[in-house]
Amino acid sequence: MEKQVDILIVGAGISGLGTAAHLTKNCPQRQxxxxxxxxxxxxTWDLFKYPGIRSDSDMSTFGFNFKPWQKSNVLADGASIKGYLSEVVDEFKLKQKIHFKHRVLSANYDSSISKWVVQIEDNxxxxxxxxxxxxxGCTGYYNYDQGFQPDFPNQEAFKGQMIHPQHWPENLDYAGKKVVIIGSGATAIxxxxxxxxxxxxxxxxxxxxxxxxxxxxxVDFVYDKMRKILPEDVAYKLTRARNIGMQRGIYALAQKQPRLxxxxxxxSMEMQLKGKVDMKHFTPTYNPWDQRLCVVPDGDLFKTLRSGKASVETDQIEQFTETGIQLKSGKHLDADIIVSATGLEIQILxxxxxxxDGKPLNTSKHMLYQGxxxxxxPNMAMIIGYINASWTLKVDIAADYICRLINYMDKKGYDVVxxxxxxxxxxxxxxMGSLSSGYIARAIDVMPKQGKHAPWKVTNNYLADRKELKHASFEDDVLKFHKQSSDTSRKPKLVS
Structure with a gap:
């Protein structure tokens, strides 16, 4: 079977649905x-099912710019975010556009016909x-099949249950059990x-x-009060602008005055712990934003640690045992369940x-134009969200830029860029910038590279990107446009 498609979006997550909504609004002439x-x-919000899963960005900036998040909670749980995306699917009639349980096997750009020949396994x-x-490419940047799983010494000896958060067992019963969570990132906390x-x-x-x-x-009490006296869209825009400014301000402070x-x-952490937990467990050796800053609502992690229902150990694993984990300090952690919250396995597209034309595309040897x-x-874009702000902020401005580019090409009669x-x-x-996180380091062989100057330099600065992408000219020395050959009878090259 051979099917003709104008624009193929790979992935129906936040990036894919957001891009599809922008195309629906701004490029109605395109299929x-x-x-x-x-x-x-x-x-992500359909895959991950672990207890407490939530956004790690505020919802006023995590929501799309065309659809306000109309609740006062600052962070949202996974089910609420999935519900929000469901509303986007319904409002933009995207369900009939999504081909579920379809997998892209390969994609070859055939320059003889100026098109992508995509091999797909259907449902x-x-x-x-x-x-x-x-x-x-709207697939994010991690492997949905498996998370990053280190080989722990003597791991096979453990008689309890070993879990990775990416594959959380349905109806897991952990009541009355001792749990050890390996990791200290957003998932663990x-x-x-x-x-x-x-x-x-x-x-x-x-x-x-x-x-x-x-x-x-x-809860964002200021947003709550504004909604009572201002129109909903005005209250949302003001809250969104405030939170974007705060995100940027904190990141800029980390770059300019890291010690402060x-x-x-x-x-702040010391005040939250109230002397109940040793600060050595919350005193990193690196500067803020050398790795992603984690957030907790109402200090829930600190409250749990203060209550004694949970504890934290800063140590290294010597080996697993039948009943838990032996640490290099000599201490043993008893466990019925071990959760390996050890991060993501990175992949692109x-x-x-x-x-x-049959030659492999190694994305790590390429740069991103305008990010x-x-x-x-030819004729390929990918959406990679911000490392220091809400992922969705990048989706909105990147999708809007793609729509402007397509409309420009249509106006000029171009088929290829x-x-x-x-x-x-x-x-x-x-x-991914200067972050030193483990998953960033593991991405070096697949992630596109930085360029020295614009338009190849990815700044991870939303405010600058928004201005640049909104007004960027397509008539520069970098973008090369072509009109497709009138001979469309040539068969595409099928590359296995």
Whole structure:
């Protein structure tokens, strides 16, 4: 079977649904289809089912710019976010555009026909060939099949249950059980209070090194009051602008005065712990925002630690035992359940094997033009969210830019656009910036690289990007446009 598609969106998570909504609004003349390998939409917010799962960004900026988040809670649980995305799907009539349980096997750009030839396995496990003008990668940057799982010494000896949060067992009974959570990132600090509240006998967070954790209010009382006296959309826009400014301000402070921000964060954590927990467990060796800053609503993690229902250990694993974990300090942690909250396995384009005229596309050898399009690759864009702000902020401005580009091409009669790369611009750093997190370090072989200057430099600065992408000209020395050959009778090259 061969199917003609104008714009192929790969992934029906936040990036894919947001892009589809923007295309519906801004490019009504264009037809698009969405490929989703899972049984439902939502991406992260459909996959992860662990207790307490929630956003780690405030919802006024995590919601799309075209659809206000109309609740006063600052962070939202996974089910609420999935519900919000469901409303987007209904409002923009996207359900009929999504092909569930369809998996992209490979994508080859065939320059003889100026189109992408995409091999797809459908929901009946039969192979189809789709011919697409544009391919938009909206798969995020981690592997949905598996999380990052280190090989712990003597792991097979453990007689209890071993779990990775990415594959949380349905109806897991942890009531009255001892739980050890390995890790100190956003997942771990969410799981600790949730499992303690859910009836675990005791929860221990085992970390190699401490993380900066900021406590924020669970309810935005200012937004609540504004909604009572101002129109809903005005209250939302003001709250969103305030929170964008705060996000940017805190990140800028971390870059310019890291010692000051460190002092403020440490003092805040000390006040939350009230002398009940040793501050050595919350005093990182790195500066704020060298790794992603974690947030907890109403200090729930600190309250749980103060209550004694949970504890934290900063140590290294010597080996697993039948009944838990032996630490290098000599201490033994008893466990019925061990949760390995050890992070994500990074991949780009959902692991698709992409080629150009049969030559493999190694994304780590390319840069991103305007943070959106892959250098030297025709008619392809990908959406990678911010490391220091809400992912959705980037989705909105990137999708809007893509729509402007498509409308420009339609107006000029162009079929192909290629951002022509400059090898002298290529740096070793990835587009993820200067973060030193483990998952960032593991991404070096797949992530596109930074460029020295604009338009190849990814700044992770939403305010600057919003201004640049909104007004960026398409008539520069980088973007090369072509009109498709009138000879469309040539058969595409099928690359296995």
């Amino acid at each position: 698009f289809e969405i490929i989703e390998r899972r049984e439902s939409f939502g991406g 009946n496990q039969k192979q189809q060939t789709w011919i697409a003008n544009f391919v938009l 969410t799981l600790v209070p949730a499992m303690a509240k859910g009836g675990a006998e005791h929860v221990t967070m085992l970390q190699r090194s401490p993380t900066y954790i900021a406590s924020i209010p669970s 921000l460190r002092k403020l964060l440490l003092k 959902g692991g698709i094997k992409a080629t150009i 959106v399009m892959v250098s030297d690759v 290629i951002p022509q790369g400059d090898a002298t611009e290529l740096l070793e750093d990835t587009v």
